[in-house]
Amino acid sequence: MTIVYEDHDDEAATDVPVRRIKFSINGKKMVAEVEPRLLLAHLIRRGLGLTGTHMGCDTTNCGACTVLVDGRAVKSCTMLAVQADGHEISTVEGLATASELHPLQEGFKEEHGLQCGFCTPGMMMAAKALLEANPDPTEEDVRWALSGNLCRCTGYQNIVKSVLWAAEKLRS
Amino acid sequence: MFPSRFRYEAPRSLDEAISLMHNGGDYVKVLAGGQSLVPLMKLRFASPELVVDINNVPGLAYHRTDPDGSLHIGALCRHADLEHSDLLKTTQPTMASAAPLIADPIVRNRGTLVGSLCHADPQGDWASVVLALGGAVVARGPRGTRAIPLADFVTGPFQNVLDPDEIVVEAVIPAAKGIRSGGYLKLERRVGDFATVGVAVAVETTGENVTRAGIALTGVGGSTIGATAAADALVGRPLTVMSIGQAADLAAEVARPRTDHRGSAEYKRHMVRTFVQRILSRAEAAQERAA
Numbered sequence: 001m002t003i004v005y006e007d008h009d010d011e012a013a014t015d016v017p018v019r020r021i022k023f024s025i026n027g028k029k030m031v032a033e034v035e036p037r038l039l040l041a042h043l044i045r046r047g048l049g050l051t052g053t054h055m056g057c058d059t060t061n062c063g064a065c066t067v068l069v070d071g072r073a074v075k076s077c078t079m080l081a082v083q084a085d086g087h088e089i090s091t092v093e094g095l096a097t098a099s100e101l102h103p104l105q106e107g108f109k110e111e112h113g114l115q116c117g118f119c120t121p122g123m124m125m126a127a128k129a130l131l132e133a134n135p136d137p138t139e140e141d142v143r144w145a146l147s148g149n150l151c152r153c154t155g156y157q158n159i160v161k162s163v164l165w166a167a168e169k170l171r172s
Numbered sequence: 173m174f175p176s177r178f179r180y181e182a183p184r185s186l187d188e189a190i191s192l193m194h195n196g197g198d199y200v201k202v203l204a205g206g207q208s209l210v211p212l213m214k215l216r217f218a219s220p221e222l223v224v225d226i227n228n229v230p231g232l233a234y235h236r237t238d239p240d241g242s243l244h245i246g247a248l249c250r251h252a253d254l255e256h257s258d259l260l261k262t263t264q265p266t267m268a269s270a271a272p273l274i275a276d277p278i279v280r281n282r283g284t285l286v287g288s289l290c291h292a293d294p295q296g297d298w299a300s301v302v303l304a305l306g307g308a309v310v311a312r313g314p315r316g317t318r319a320i321p322l323a324d325f326v327t328g329p330f331q332n333v334l335d336p337d338e339i340v341v342e343a344v345i346p347a348a349k350g351i352r353s354g355g356y357l358k359l360e361r362r363v364g365d366f367a368t369v370g371v372a373v374a375v376e377t378t379g380e381n382v383t384r385a386g387i388a389l390t391g392v393g394g395s396t397i398g399a400t401a402a403a404d405a406l407v408g409r410p411l412t413v414m415s416i417g418q419a420a421d422l423a424a425e426v427a428r429p430r431t432d433h434r435g436s437a438e439y440k441r442h443m444v445r446t447f448v449q450r451i452l453s454r455a456e457a458a459q460e461r462a463a
């Protein structure tokens with residue numbers, strides 16, 4: 001799928017190169033036709049309509065747009081969609097099943113890990129990558145792993161508790 | 173934000189990548205981790221005509237020690253690979269202490285050491301580390317391969333000596349002449365911010381005496397600063413309170429900090445002195461414990 005940007009008459013519209021990419025999103029195989037300059041975050045949000053991935057700072061700082069690419073946390077505002085070719089993308093929409101929340105989502109609910117909720121999808125995806133690599137993290141490990149994600153509400157205390165809650169649930 | 177239009181190629185071999193660079197027009201950029209290039213393209217500070225994405229080129233993600241003791245870091249070796257590397261933890265104290273301080277954990281998953289060197293940001297951490305270790309980059313182009321010492325590689329802010337059709341395939345750290353010690357210290361306002369001040373110190377000792385030393389400074393000048401006189405003051409004698417103090421003073425002297433929102437010039441110069449002293453004192457204490 002190609003995403004259409006507003007035309008500001010400042011660029012030659014002729015000869016716009018479009019590439020076909022194949023990737024999977026939350027386990028579902030997809031094909032898309034993208035302009036090389038399309039960002040992965042825009043493909044996810046505008047192209048696929050998965051608006052759980054948030055755009056915060058748009059400058060690789062805040063981590064709200066964090067998704068997993070082949071299991072590794074990546075800031076999707078800082079990766080080209082065309083680079084997703086052949087890779088597996090997971091977003092926050094892939095966490096819950098039809099009938100139950102993912103333990104991370106439950107943890108954020110139980111421990112009051114969010115206030116405004118804007119950073120939460122990025123926090124949960126970064127935490128998911130951590131728990132897959134390290135199922136029994138210390139508080140320090142959690143803080144370290146989430147140090148690329150900014151939250152302006154919580155002071156982080158309850159986010160850390162939420163992730164530790166999820167870790168315990170996943171281990172039991 | 174999104175970048176201006178560009179052509180995109182994702183070659184599957186180095187030869188193909190170099191040929192694309194050679195025939196690609198006036199403004200071609202290599203895309204590896206993209207953690208500096210993509211933000212610059214989004215801000216339209218960089219608007220290349222062609223982007224050559226080397227992520228599909230096999231055999232560049234390595235870091236390994238060769239039989240001669242030199243360390244080689246491929247163009248697709250990510251910061252996170254180096255952060256979790258047992259090889260670095262056991263053989264490269266300065267690199268091992270720098271790796272967890274690069275950007276933030278998510279950026280480290282994609283960004284590369286070689287990309288950071290090529291980007292030549294005066295606030296880039298790896299350039300100081302590699303400079304202090306006397307390292308080099310290996311560039312490959314249509315006219316062959318050449319090694320460029322890092323001291324000659326960076327010419328100014330965001331500028332290096334690469335020809336437009338050359339790609340850096342790896343960074344090389346020469347074998348140690350003695351037992352390595354040292355470290356990297358970085359003052360930052362928060363995780364992921366650019367360094368207010370960064371100091372890399374690499375020392376090699378044989379017996380009691382320092383046989384090689386390198387000191388380099390991040391964020392306190394228009395480019396990475398090699399504090400050669402400071403490093404030379406350490407060589408040929410054991411690490412002592414005297415020699416450490418002398419090196420710290422000499423390093424602070426060559427810093428060219430500017431007052432900005434991260435701190436005053438005076439404060440930054442003071443931190444250079446403190447960091448050199450701190451790293452060397454720790455190295456000295458470790459040596460005493462070992463003796």
